[in-house]
Amino acid sequence: MKAFEYASPRSLRQAVELLAERRGRSEVLAGGTDLLALMKDGVRSPDRLVSVRAVPELQRISFEPGEGLRVGGAVTLTDFAAHSDLRRHYPAAAWAAAHAAGPQIRNLGTIGGNLCQRPRCWYYRLGYGLLPRRNGESMIRSGDNRYHAILGNAGDALFVAPSTLAPILIALGGRVALAGPGGEREVALADFFRTPASEDEREHDLGEGEVVTALRLPPPAAGVRTASYEVRPGKSLDWSLATAAVALAMDGERVRQATVVLGQVAPTPWRAEGAEAALAGERVTEEVAARSAEAAVAGAEPLSMNRYKVQLARAAVRRALLRAAERKEA
Numbered sequence: 502m503k504a505f506e507y508a509s510p511r512s513l514r515q516a517v518e519l520l521a522e523r524r525g526r527s528e529v530l531a532g533g534t535d536l537l538a539l540m541k542d543g544v545r546s547p548d549r550l551v552s553v554r555a556v557p558e559l560q561r562i563s564f565e566p567g568e569g570l571r572v573g574g575a576v577t578l579t580d581f582a583a584h585s586d587l588r589r590h591y592p593a594a595a596w597a598a599a600h601a602a603g604p605q606i607r608n609l610g611t612i613g614g615n616l617c618q619r620p621r622c623w624y625y626r627l628g629y630g631l632l633p634r635r636n637g638e639s640m641i642r643s644g645d646n647r648y649h650a651i652l653g654n655a656g657d658a659l660f661v662a663p664s665t666l667a668p669i670l671i672a673l674g675g676r677v678a679l680a681g682p683g684g685e686r687e688v689a690l691a692d693f694f695r696t697p698a699s700e701d702e703r704e705h706d707l708g709e710g711e712v713v714t715a716l717r718l719p720p721p722a723a724g725v726r727t728a729s730y731e732v733r734p735g736k737s738l739d740w741s742l743a744t745a746a747v748a749l750a751m752d753g754e755r756v757r758q759a760t761v762v763l764g765q766v767a768p769t770p771w772r773a774e775g776a777e778a779a780l781a782g783e784r785v786t787e788e789v790a791a792r793s794a795e796a797a798v799a800g801a802e803p804l805s806m807n808r809y810k811v812q813l814a815r816a817a818v819r820r821a822l823l824r825a826a827e828r829k830e831a
Contacts, residue, residue, distance in 0.1 A: 502540050506549040513558055513680055513714060519551045520710040521682040527551055529712045531575050532609035535618045544619075544628055559613075559714060564590070569720045574613030574678075574713040578666075579604070581612055591718060593727035593746065593825075597669045600731065613713035616667060616677065616693070617705055620660035621740055622649065630700050632657040646804040648742070651811055653767035654802060658696045660768055662704070667694065667770045668746035668762040669729040674719045681711030690716075694769035704768065724751045728825035732813045741765050743810060745797075745817035747825050749785070756780045761797060761821075766814050773797035776818055785826035794819040 507530075510516040520527045528536055528547040531554065539545040553559050559575035564586035572581060581587060582598035601607060601615065619625065624633040624640055633640040634657065641649055641659040649659045667690065675690040693706050707713075729746040733739045744764030750757045759780040763771040775796035783789045794815045801811045 502543075503546045505540075505547055507552065508549060509552045509555050511555055511557075513556050513712075516551055516553055516556055516712060517680055517682065517710065519549070520712065523549045524682065524710045527710070529553055529613075529617075531611040531614040532577065532606075534606050534610045535614060539619060539626075542626060542628070544626060553613075553712060562586070567720060570716075570718040572612050572716040572718075574715055575611050578602075578607040578610050578612070578615060582607070590721040591673060591727070593729045593748075594666070594669050594673060594718070597666050597729040597731075597746070601665055612666075612716050615664050616670075616690070616716070617707065617713060618663050620704065621663050622660035625660060631660060631697055631704065632700055642804060645806060647806040648740075649804055649807055650767050651798075651801045651803045651807060651814070652763070652771050653696060653769065654804070656696070656698065658698075658704075658768040659804070660704075661765045662694055662767065662769050663740070663765070664770070665729075665731055665741045665744050665764055668744050668764040669727070670716065670718070671770050671772075672727065672746040672748040672760045672762045676717045677713055678715040678717065679707070679711045680714045681708055683708070685714070687717070691770070691772070696768045722750065725749065726751060726825040728821045730817050730821035730824060732817050743813040743817045745814070745821040747818075747821045749780070749822075749825050754784050756783055756785065759793075761793070761818060763797065763814055763818070766801075766810060773818065775799050780822075785822050787823070790819045790822040790826075793822060 508519045526548040530550040530552045553575050559573040561573045562584050564570045578598050588595045650661050671691045677693050678687045726749045731741045732743045746762045748760040759777040761773040761776040776793040779793040779796040797818045798811050798814050
């Protein structure tokens with residue numbers, strides 16, 4: 502691993518200043534569960550690490566009935582999942598956080614880090630870049646692509662967005678607050694994820710020297726049922742192969758408006774608009790859930806080795822819908 506400077510600021514302002522001093526050659530260090538692995542493999546080689554674990558404003562969780570939930574970017578997944586207000590008002594998000602990775606990762610990994618983690622694509626992790634090409638041809642299309650995208654994969658971006666928290670947080674209308682050399686800003690979480698068109702672009706709307714300061718969830722709405730479901734190859738330490746998150750605004754037992762978001766099937770968390778349309782005005786029965794799940798993957802274009810993911814995504818949507826239908830959540 503290349504030698505680097507380590508800084509531990511005590512305020513957000515100090516952190517931003519330290520990142521700006523070496524813009525483009527600094528990295529934000531939170532739990533380090535992803536970044537340190539990338540550094541060990543030589544994929545990332547920053548000159549400076551700026552730890553944000555000692556910044557008080559990034560460690561807080563607060564809830565106000567009229568404002569919703571605010572979660573500091575350096576809050577660990579363990580603390581996030583256990584927080585009483587999250588469990589009471591956003592139970593599907595609490596479930597997703599409690600089942601992310603394993604306990605060791607949850608104890609170190611943070612909300613900001615989870616949303617900003619880099620793709621698990623082995624081409625990227627071996628140093629070939631986000632859009633690996635050789636002799637003018639996509640290395641992924643012609644190589645081992647069993648874990649890659651089945652949706653939104655018309656271009657060279659074939660990795661999948663790795664965060665299993667992002668789908669449910671997007672379904673809940675989450676936003677992220679950012680701070681950097683240009684000041685503070687806030688973006689919808691759905692817009693935070695991008696599909697890069699070149700190696701010069703990143704898969705997040707995150708400028709040089711910017712840090713995720715907070716996740717915001719709007720106040721819970723009455724009559725909304727939510728759920729998240731993951732399909733994994735084995736036990737809890739395995740990476741998810743497909744995730745589905747749903748938020749159903751109900752009129753009695755019928756769906757007035759639905760939000761369905763898929764994870765691990767596209768370069769960004771994928772809004773399944775076809776599935777949402779199939780739910781409008783319907784009761785969530787086995788038949789309706791199956792029809793919606795089919796609509797969710799109607800545009801899938803699997804690669805040579807990942808056709809199985811179409812069925813996994815279909816199953817995740819169906820089971821998330823049935824899980825949401827079983828309980829009423831605000």
